[in-house]
Amino acid sequence: MGETNLVKTICGYCGTGCGLVLEVEDNKIMKIRGDKEAPVNKGQTCVKGAFAYEYVHAKNRLTTPLIRKAGKLVESTWDEAYQLIANKLTEIKTTWGSNAISMFACARNTNESNFVTQKFMRAVLNSNNIDGCNRT
Amino acid sequence: MGSNTTEAHPIIANRMKKAVKAGLKIIVIDPRKIDMVKVAHRHLQINVGSDIALINAFIRVILKEGLYNPEFIKKFTVDFDRLTKQVEPYTPEYAATITGLKAEDIVATAREYASSSGSMIAYTLGITEHHCGVNNVFDIANLALLTGNIGKQGTGIMPLRGQNNVQGAGDMGCLPNQLTGAMSLANNDFRARFEKEWNVELNPNAGDTQTRTFDRLEMGELKALYVIGENPLLADVHMNHTRTLLEKLDLLIVQDIFLTETAKMADVVLPARSWGEVDGTYTNTDRRIQRVRKAVDAHPDTKEDWEILCELSTIMGYPMRYTNSEEIWDEIRKLAWEMYGGISYERLEKEYSIHYPCPDESHPGTLILHERFHQQETAVSKSSFVPVDYTEPLELPDAEYPFTLTTGRRYESYNTHTQTRHYAAGVKVKQTEETVDIHPDDAMKLGITNGEVVQVRSRRGELEVKVKVTEQVVPGLVFMSFHWSETPTNVLTLNEFDPISGTAEYKACAVAISRI
Numbered sequence: 001m002g003e004t005n006l007v008k009t010i011c012g013y014c015g016t017g018c019g020l021v022l023e024v025e026d027n028k029i030m031k032i033r034g035d036k037e038a039p040v041n042k043g044q045t046c047v048k049g050a051f052a053y054e055y056v057h058a059k060n061r062l063t064t065p066l067i068r069k070a071g072k073l074v075e076s077t078w079d080e081a082y083q084l085i086a087n088k089l090t091e092i093k094t095t096w097g098s099n100a101i102s103m104f105a106c107a108r109n110t111n112e113s114n115f116v117t118q119k120f121m122r123a124v125l126n127s128n129n130i131d132g133c134n135r136t
Numbered sequence: 137m138g139s140n141t142t143e144a145h146p147i148i149a150n151r152m153k154k155a156v157k158a159g160l161k162i163i164v165i166d167p168r169k170i171d172m173v174k175v176a177h178r179h180l181q182i183n184v185g186s187d188i189a190l191i192n193a194f195i196r197v198i199l200k201e202g203l204y205n206p207e208f209i210k211k212f213t214v215d216f217d218r219l220t221k222q223v224e225p226y227t228p229e230y231a232a233t234i235t236g237l238k239a240e241d242i243v244a245t246a247r248e249y250a251s252s253s254g255s256m257i258a259y260t261l262g263i264t265e266h267h268c269g270v271n272n273v274f275d276i277a278n279l280a281l282l283t284g285n286i287g288k289q290g291t292g293i294m295p296l297r298g299q300n301n302v303q304g305a306g307d308m309g310c311l312p313n314q315l316t317g318a319m320s321l322a323n324n325d326f327r328a329r330f331e332k333e334w335n336v337e338l339n340p341n342a343g344d345t346q347t348r349t350f351d352r353l354e355m356g357e358l359k360a361l362y363v364i365g366e367n368p369l370l371a372d373v374h375m376n377h378t379r380t381l382l383e384k385l386d387l388l389i390v391q392d393i394f395l396t397e398t399a400k401m402a403d404v405v406l407p408a409r410s411w412g413e414v415d416g417t418y419t420n421t422d423r424r425i426q427r428v429r430k431a432v433d434a435h436p437d438t439k440e441d442w443e444i445l446c447e448l449s450t451i452m453g454y455p456m457r458y459t460n461s462e463e464i465w466d467e468i469r470k471l472a473w474e475m476y477g478g479i480s481y482e483r484l485e486k487e488y489s490i491h492y493p494c495p496d497e498s499h500p501g502t503l504i505l506h507e508r509f510h511q512q513e514t515a516v517s518k519s520s521f522v523p524v525d526y527t528e529p530l531e532l533p534d535a536e537y538p539f540t541l542t543t544g545r546r547y548e549s550y551n552t553h554t555q556t557r558h559y560a561a562g563v564k565v566k567q568t569e570e571t572v573d574i575h576p577d578d579a580m581k582l583g584i585t586n587g588e589v590v591q592v593r594s595r596r597g598e599l600e601v602k603v604k605v606t607e608q609v610v611p612g613l614v615f616m617s618f619h620w621s622e623t624p625t626n627v628l629t630l631n632e633f634d635p636i637s638g639t640a641e642y643k644a645c646a647v648a649i650s651r652i
Contacts, residue, residue: 007431010418012411013550015297016147017420019488022412022431029412029431039489040420046146047548047563053412054558056432061393062407063435073395073405078439078447081404086451088387088403092359098339100358102349105310106365107302109441110416110428112464114301115316116442116456117364118309123336124454128312128321128343132305133366135346135639 002026008035011049012108016040018049029053093125102129137187137276138262138643142171143547145260145296148421152258161252163245165190166262167542168615169608180245181610184542184644185266185529186235190242191275192223192526193231197246198282199223204250208284212509215521219278222523234526250283254290260298261544265642269634271524278521287506297421300411304419307475307492308468312343317472333471336454346372347638353381360387364441365408367552369398373640374596374631375624391444394554397621408441409434416461417484423502424489425479529644530632537594537646539578539614541628549619556619570623571604572649573615579605584651592616594647597627614647 007022019038023031032050036043055061065081066073076084092100105117121130141149153175156162161177164170165187173179182190198204199220209216228239235242249255257280263272276293285291297303309316319326327338344352346368352358361382372378382388382401390402393410413434417425439447442464446456458464462481469476478494479501490501508516533540548565550556559565572592574584584590586605591598592614601616601623609615618625630645 005431007429008427009412009429009431010300010420010426012300012418012428014145015299015302015421016145017300017418017422017424017426017489018147019426024431027432037488040424041147044147044150048550048556049147051560051563052548052550052556052558054560055393055555056410056412058394058558060395061410061435061438062395062399062405063437064407066395066402066405068403073400073402078437081406082448082451085387085389085404085448089360090452092386096357096359101360102344102358102362103310104346104349104361104363104366104368105305106441107299107305108365108411109301109305110414110461111301111304111308111419111425111468112416112461113414113441113445114305114308114310115464115468116445116458118316119334119456120445120449122309122315122330122338123334123456124449124452126336126339128339128341129349130310130343131312131346131349132302132310133299133346133368133371134302134306134311135637 004030011045013048013052018045020045020049028057089125098125098127099129101125101127103127103131105130105132107132107134137165137257137259139258139260139296140166140168140170140172140262140544141258141260141296144298144545146547148258148296161248163248167610167613178241178245180235180237180241183234183236184540184613185268186526187263187266187272188268188275188524189226189231189234189526190237191272191279192226192524193228193242194246194249194279195219195275195282196223196226197228197243198250201247203247204282205284208509209282211514212518213281213521214518215523219282219521219523222525226526249279249285254288255283255285256290256292256294258294258296260296262643264295264634264637264639266639266644267530267632267634267641268524268527269639270636271527274522274524278523281519281521284509287504287509289504292504292506295421300420301418303421303423304417307419312345316468317475319472330471333467345638347633347640350378350381353384356384359385360389361385362389362391363398363402364391365393367396367398367554369401370396370552370621370624370626371618373626373629373642375626376597377631378626391441396552396554406444407435407438408444409438413438414440414461417465419492420489423491423505425476425484425492426489427481427484530641531595531630531644531646533612533646537648539612539647539649541592541594541614541616541645541647543616543618543625543629543642546617546619549617551619552621553619570601570616570620570625572601573604573606573609574649575607575609575611575613576605577611578614579603582649582651584649589652591650591652592628592647593650594628594630594645596630599623599625599627600652614649
């Protein structure tokens with residue numbers, strides 16, 4: 001058994017923003033409790049925040065890029081996947097214009113990743129076709 | 137209003153319940169007898185989609201009985217006369233016929249809201265997921281302005297946000313019409329600020345919403361779609377139609393942590409990192425910025441979302457490089473300093489959370505927005521009332537499809553359930569599959585019993601699902617969530633949208649139920 005590390009973070013489910021303390025052992029989340037110091041929840045958690053974390057370690061997590069070949073999704077390298085996307089996006093942008101490309105961003109992601117997402121659309125593809133799941 | 141707070145925002149519900157013990161009166165306005173009703177002072181169990189009839193009647197009562205705040209209205213608002221005129225037909229008796237409520241309950245609620253020392257309206261998708269969602273919100277704002285219930289503690293309008301960072305994602309600029317810091321894309325000065333920092337020329341025209349994206353996909357104008365951490369196939373209305381549209385794309389890129397139903401349709405799938413594996417910040421429902429910290433090392437062949445986009449960007453000829461999330465945050469602070477300038481990682485480490493706007497390091501953050509309403513003698517800019525009219529749900533029950541289906545969430549599950557399938561060992565989850573929740577009277581009429589599998593069909597699709605007989609719903613109304621891909625509720629829902637927001641009418645469509 002390795003030693004237990006405590007990591008303070010914010011819950012990733014709803015918009016309440018509860019502070020959590022994660023007990024981590026051997027690179028695994030072992031237990032989650034509410035953070036008593038958190039201004040929002042003062043130590044409380046709901047069933048999702050406290051217990052629905054096993055997905056992080058789920059066996060069916062994606063661990064490699066996949067690309068469709070002859071109708072089937074097959075494993076690829078990052079380089080191959082990047083090159084395919086770059087070529088296709090450039091081709092579509094050249095042929096149809098940047099308005100032919102859209103992005104659905106992720107409301108579960110960090111502010112930092114969301115900032116880079118819209119910067120990618122606006123600075124690289126010159127498109128404002130970016131939206132989140134705000135409407136669903 | 138339209139918030140099943142106990143199941144969708146359990147910790148906020150706990151705080152509300154605690155406040156009841158300290159004297160708070162809660163009035164629940166919801167078509168279902170949700171758990172919050174237990175602690176409520178009153179439950180207005182309205183017909184689905186009749187919110188505007190109800191609110192207009194509230195406004196009319198408040199006007200007739202002189203319970204509004206004339207000084208506040210004169211100083212801070214415009215179009216009061218238009219509002220007065222528009223709500224005139226909405227007598228409590230007329231509203232009662234539309235909402236299914238008693239006129240005296242409508243009058244009593246209006247009096248209580250207007251005459252308390254502070255009233256707040258909390259709402260969620262029960263208000264917005266209608267063809268008239270924006271009008272519903274306008275009318276809530278009309279009510280708050282009329283009584284001056286805004287800009288001070290214990291008042292205001294509180295939309296409870298559904299995802300951990302749906303507020304932040306929009307604020308960062310993941311919207312078709314705004315840049316980081318909620319700055320308008322149409323504003324030349326704001327655009328110039330970003331163009332200088334990024335060394336590119338920006339497209340000044342607002343882009344497409346998700347709804348518009350699907351419209352343009354149908355017209356053949358959209359060729360590529362890049363989806364990050366979202367499962368629109370299962371989450372969007374009229375699923376069979378969504379599938380046909382996604383099949384039309386030349387390029388579908390999905391970046392996710394699981395091979396979701398949408399990812400299975402993709403041309404390229406990129407493996408991202410999840411919560412617990414990344415650093416950064418989230419913005420919660422009341423504008424708090426808080427630190428999210430990495431707890432475990434991710435699989436080495438996965439990458440963070442921002443890292444993927446930076447590498448792709450660099451390959452495509454626009455080099456983007458950051459060494460960590462703090463570097464990105466500092467660029468956000470620099471560009472949108474009015475909002476985040478004072479919120480450093482260092483300060484968050486010490487203070488836990490800071491409410492934006494917070495323009496500089498000496499600023500304490502902004503706990504309450506719109507305090508200007510109570511601080512200034514004359515208004516800098518006035519707020520307009522936006523009078524609206526009631527319009528009935530677009531697909532009403534009839535002889536062929538005699539039930540109204542309304543959709544929502546359940547306590548233990550989250551959205552399309554890709555994550556909440558994985559509970560920690562030993563946790564007993566109560567609801568492990570979808571049910572169609574139906575009133576005992578209806579169940580008896582149909583001759584169906586609890587646990588029986590029935591067929592539910594609409595004009596767009598059909599599915600089989602177990603019956604849950606419950607008095608949470610009224611006769612004529614059935615309820616389902618969309619958590620389980622085995623029971624894809626959105627094959628049933630209606631593809632009609634609010635014309636302004638593009639939000640779909642998830643809350644009302646007509647269905648038929650039959651024994652198998």
